Amino acid sequence: MYEFNYHRPTTLAEAKTLLESNADAKLVSGGMTLLPTMKLRLARPTDLVDIGNIRDLGGIRVDAKNVEVGAAVRHAEVASSADVRKAIPALSDLAGLIGDPQVRNRGTLGGSIANSDPAADYPAAVLGLGATIRTDRREIAADDYFLGMFETALEPGEIVVAVRFPRAKRAAYAKFPNPASRYAVVGVFVAETGAGIRVAVTGAGACAFRVPEMETALGRKFAADSLDGIEVDAAELNGDLHASPEYRAHLVGVMARRAVSAAGG
Amino acid sequence: MTVTVSFVLNGEDVSVDVEPRTLLVEALRDRLRRTGTHVGCDTSQCGACVVHVDGRSVKSCSMLAVQAEGAEVVTIEGLAKGGRLHPMQEAFREHHGLQCGFCTPGMIMSALDLVSQNPDPDENQIRHWLEGNLCRCTGYQNIVRAIKAGAQAMRSA
Numbered sequence: 001m002y003e004f005n006y007h008r009p010t011t012l013a014e015a016k017t018l019l020e021s022n023a024d025a026k027l028v029s030g031g032m033t034l035l036p037t038m039k040l041r042l043a044r045p046t047d048l049v050d051i052g053n054i055r056d057l058g059g060i061r062v063d064a065k066n067v068e069v070g071a072a073v074r075h076a077e078v079a080s081s082a083d084v085r086k087a088i089p090a091l092s093d094l095a096g097l098i099g100d101p102q103v104r105n106r107g108t109l110g111g112s113i114a115n116s117d118p119a120a121d122y123p124a125a126v127l128g129l130g131a132t133i134r135t136d137r138r139e140i141a142a143d144d145y146f147l148g149m150f151e152t153a154l155e156p157g158e159i160v161v162a163v164r165f166p167r168a169k170r171a172a173y174a175k176f177p178n179p180a181s182r183y184a185v186v187g188v189f190v191a192e193t194g195a196g197i198r199v200a201v202t203g204a205g206a207c208a209f210r211v212p213e214m215e216t217a218l219g220r221k222f223a224a225d226s227l228d229g230i231e232v233d234a235a236e237l238n239g240d241l242h243a244s245p246e247y248r249a250h251l252v253g254v255m256a257r258r259a260v261s262a263a264g265g
Numbered sequence: 266m267t268v269t270v271s272f273v274l275n276g277e278d279v280s281v282d283v284e285p286r287t288l289l290v291e292a293l294r295d296r297l298r299r300t301g302t303h304v305g306c307d308t309s310q311c312g313a314c315v316v317h318v319d320g321r322s323v324k325s326c327s328m329l330a331v332q333a334e335g336a337e338v339v340t341i342e343g344l345a346k347g348g349r350l351h352p353m354q355e356a357f358r359e360h361h362g363l364q365c366g367f368c369t370p371g372m373i374m375s376a377l378d379l380v381s382q383n384p385d386p387d388e389n390q391i392r393h394w395l396e397g398n399l400c401r402c403t404g405y406q407n408i409v410r411a412i413k414a415g416a417q418a419m420r421s422a
Contacts (some may be wrong), residue, residue: 006268006285035327036309038286048285050332076321080382100397101378102312105321106328109291180310182396 001038005047012136012159014169015049018237019157023046027159029057029072032099033115044056057110057161062087065167068134071110071160079104090171090191090263094125099182110160113145115203116152116207118238119183123208124173125165128200130166147209168193172262175257176203178242185243186187186251190223190259191258199256204237204248214256222265272333274299275343283330285349289323290314292330293340301341301370305399312398315371316340322378341370352422353377353415362411364402372398376412384420388413413420 001007005022009015025047030036037043039126051057057072059226062083067079078084079096098104098112099123113124113133126133126142136159145153171191175184184203190199194248217226232252237245273282274297281296293299293316302325305313309327316325317339344351350358353373363369372395378385379394391412392405400408415417 001286003266004285005266006329008331008334031327031329032309033331035329039307048329052332101375102315102322102324102397103309103393105378107321202406 001035002087004038004039004045006050007047008050010053012054014160015051015054016136016157018047018049022049022155025049027051027090027114029108029111029184030074031111032107033117035112037089051110051159052151060084064182066164067091067162067167068162068255069109070162071114073106074114075103075104075107075109076098076193078257079110087167088165090168090169090173090189091125091129091165094121094173094187094189097177097182097213098243099174105184109163110177113163113175114154114160116146116150116153117183118149118206119178119185121173121184121187121202123174124184124187124189124200124202126163127173127208127210128173128191128198129165129168130193130195130198131166133160134136134162134164135160143210146209149206151207157255166193166195170263172259173256174262176251176255186255187250188252188255188259190218190256190263190265192218192263197222199259201232201252201256204232204252206238211252211256218260218265222260222263224260226265227257227260268331268333270334272335272361273337275339281330285329285331287330288326289316289318289328289330289333289338290325293325293338299340299342301384303367303370303420305367307370310397310399311368312371312375312395315374315398317323317374317378320378320381322375335375339374340371346390351377352418353412356409356415356418357411360407362408364400364404367410368398368402372408372412374399376415379412380416380419384416386413386416390398 026045029052044086058070168191175187186203234245234249239245303310314326342405
């Protein structure tokens with residue numbers, strides 16, 4: 001990879017200053033996406049600002065309404081947290097399905113959603129639960145956050161601090177993983193929270209998206225067969241060597257029904 | 266530009282001058298001459314480079330050496346004590362959990378992370394855990410047997 005300068009700030013303020021004073025700086029924590037990208041010389045940051053040691057970005061906080069997970073919390077920590085398991089088991093399940101154990105020991109929630117890889121798992125939970133993304137300057141609703149392929153509502157230099165997931169009455173994530181990479185060919189997160197029923201899909205489109213028709217159908221009756229006959233338009237879905245758009249559209253239906261069944265519907 | 270990174274390697278304090286872009290595996294193999302940790306794919310898929318950092322298994326080809334500052338790093342060389350193989354190493358030997366042996370250091374380091382969290386893993390749990398470790402000889406049957414036996418030996422040790 002190309003040369004760069006490495007910084008290890010211990011406060012959020014220090015990290016912001018470093019980002020502002022280096023135009024081509026990038027944040028790194030687990031580095032599970034950024035470092036491979038740099039090794040391929042597809043990214044050439046002049047500076048890496050390692051935010052893995054900033055206390056304000058760590059920790060899992062659970063209260064009566066929400067589970068808040070710090071941006072630098074690793075997937076393995078979410079997957080093994082007894083508090084998360086109790087409050088939102090579907091979130092633990094999803095975290096435990098990301099990549100492989102070694103990736104889960106390094107990769108972080110903040111990194112996953114800041115990158116917004118179309119095949120990442122976390123965006124499905126963030127959108128499916130209607131979570132709130134807390135940054136160094138504001139709060140962003142999940143519905144306003146994912147904008148496109150590797151594109152989010154984050155402004156240049158904006159840092160994700162934590163994500164607040166509302167507790168769900170019931171929720172589940174069903175994923176069809178790529179057998180080699182474990183990325184989601186299609187993953188569907190179904191949840192019923194105080195705000196209603198949400199169905200969020202990852203892996204299939206440019207970024208995570210909801211399926212309103214499925215949400216309405218599940219609102220009438222929360223059961224897998226409520227989704228019979230509902231099809232997602234393949235024209236807007238991804239096609240690659242792993243799966244055609246038509247196959248992904250089919251998988252959205254299959255994974256959605258599996259998620260509903262797993263959530264007790 | 267070089268920076269000095271200090272960490273504990275197999276129980277011993279080490280300091281090494283590296284570039285920020287030096288990978289942990291490069292520092293271990295090329296600078297500290299601990300060549301038991303292998304580089305297979307160099308794309309964080311195969312798991313030949315798995316080491317422990319602060320008690321958890323990581324792929325050392327996908328971590329910068331500077332990110333190990335202050336950490337406890339354990340490699341395959343750190344397992345045998347007093348000339349005796351670690352029970353997991355012994356189990357791999359006993360059950361022939363290797364063919365060419367290239368993936369073995371990563372398999373063993375990965376297996377030890379599993380056993381630290383789950384002292385009595387069943388076959389299914391072992392197979393799932395090994396998602397991030399590839400054996401190109403496809404010798405998984407004996408690897409899985411070895412890990413099961415190694416876990417049992419560690420429980421009764």
